[in-house]
Amino acid sequence: MAQFRTFTSEELRFVSSFKRGELVAEPGTVILAEGAHSAQLFTLLSGWAFRFKTLEDGRRQILNYCLPGDLVGLQGSVIGAMEHSVEALSAAVLCVFQRDRLAELFRNHPGLGFDVTWLASREERMLDENLLSVGRRSAIERAAYLVAFLYQRASSVGLVEQKALLIPITQQHVADTLGLSIVHTNKTLRKLIDRRLIRWHDRACEVLDPAGLMEIAGWTGLPEARRPLI
Amino acid sequence: MAQFRTFTSEELRFVSSFKRGELVAEPGTVILAEGAHSAQLFTLLSGWAFRFKTLEDGRRQILNYCLPGDLVGLQGSVIGAMEHSVEALSAAVLCVFQRDRLAELFRNHPGLGFDVTWLASREERMLDENLLSVGRRSAIERAAYLVAFLYQRASSVGLVEQKALLIPITQQHVADTLGLSIVHTNKTLRKLIDRRLIRWHDRACEVLDPAGLMEIAGWTGLPEARRPLI
DNA sequence: CGTCGGTTTGATCTAGTTCAACCGCCGTGG
């Protein structure tokens, strides 16, 4: 796909050998659990997932979403233990890597090592934006931002077909992403629905007007760059 | 210092040659500005700084704080443009690197390349925790968490002398970190002051009881690991 | 046919915002 950078054949050979297998996950499957010590490293090949943390009393915060091409579990692989969990939103397929060969990747394929850092920086950038949103935007701005953000990300990996996108989330997921209650989230989404910016389906959000959402959120979108894929 | 990993002499030689100079910043100096295209890469040698983003209408969100040993401007160096700004909180000294030699670092010193990724993952972990805080903790929990968090970070780089620490921030900084108004931030900090957990000075917060703060926040602290320094 | 997860709606409540005023300190300019 055009949005990914091209690789040398050696890099491709290494990545193939780095791959240990595939994992198929059902919606709701916990792919990585907080506290896991010898966590795996994955690339999401297809489907949607999300990263989250919870407090003792069960309050949950969704940190970010994972789309195809995203590295999953890097924190655990680099630092040691997982400080967050990852759960599948839809049916998903993941490529499982040999975590202990990460050092080898850096040693023998500096270009790939740089790519890993690039992806980590990209994740950081998304978190910055999410934090700005949760900290400083109003409920309707946050909701509009979230949908526009997911639309853009899905679009950049070719998930938008003839302008239509169904995001496989419940309103509970939206609430836990925005830091709002479900009731208020429902009322806020209703406003977006009434303005014909989105449509709500069973466990899914259909995006009708990404530009209108970006307008409400006061968000101009992620600067898109050619990205690496591992 | 014991908390940093040891390096080979070659690595040290490279890092020295990688260094281009030093930058001395006064409190309030903008070190890196959002939108800057050819941003520099730094390591903070001494002092405090913070990363932030703002919305068009001026609402500001502080994303994280920078303490000695932190890499500053990595996002800009890896991806290209800065999506956030960085400002000095105290007088600060930064080591300036040659951003365009970052690829060389990855190529010739894979161990250092891995370290850069390690630091990026650590930043991501801190952002995760901050996002959980802003999204799901109450005002007093957030405030307690923030102070405990900064105490722990300062402590891990030896900034806590005979158990005393002054964090060089104003209540406006606290408000912009927690996603609260200044008025409510003031009232919330007052509760912490009345409970003798902190003391407030002119433009500074003195930490009296880190354990008590962690208790209120329901936070057990960052798992500390031997960290790299570049 | 009951139950359960997801969604919806209204009523009531409260955590946090906004507005407004004031204090102390410090640097500046007349």
Next chain:
DNA sequence: CCACGGCGGTTGAACTAGATCAAACCGACG
């Protein structure tokens, strides 16, 4: 030397965005 303005901090009063409580609906599924 003093008046002043601005910044950081403080406090009270009024207000509101969003939380909580409660109840009901709806489709899927066993």
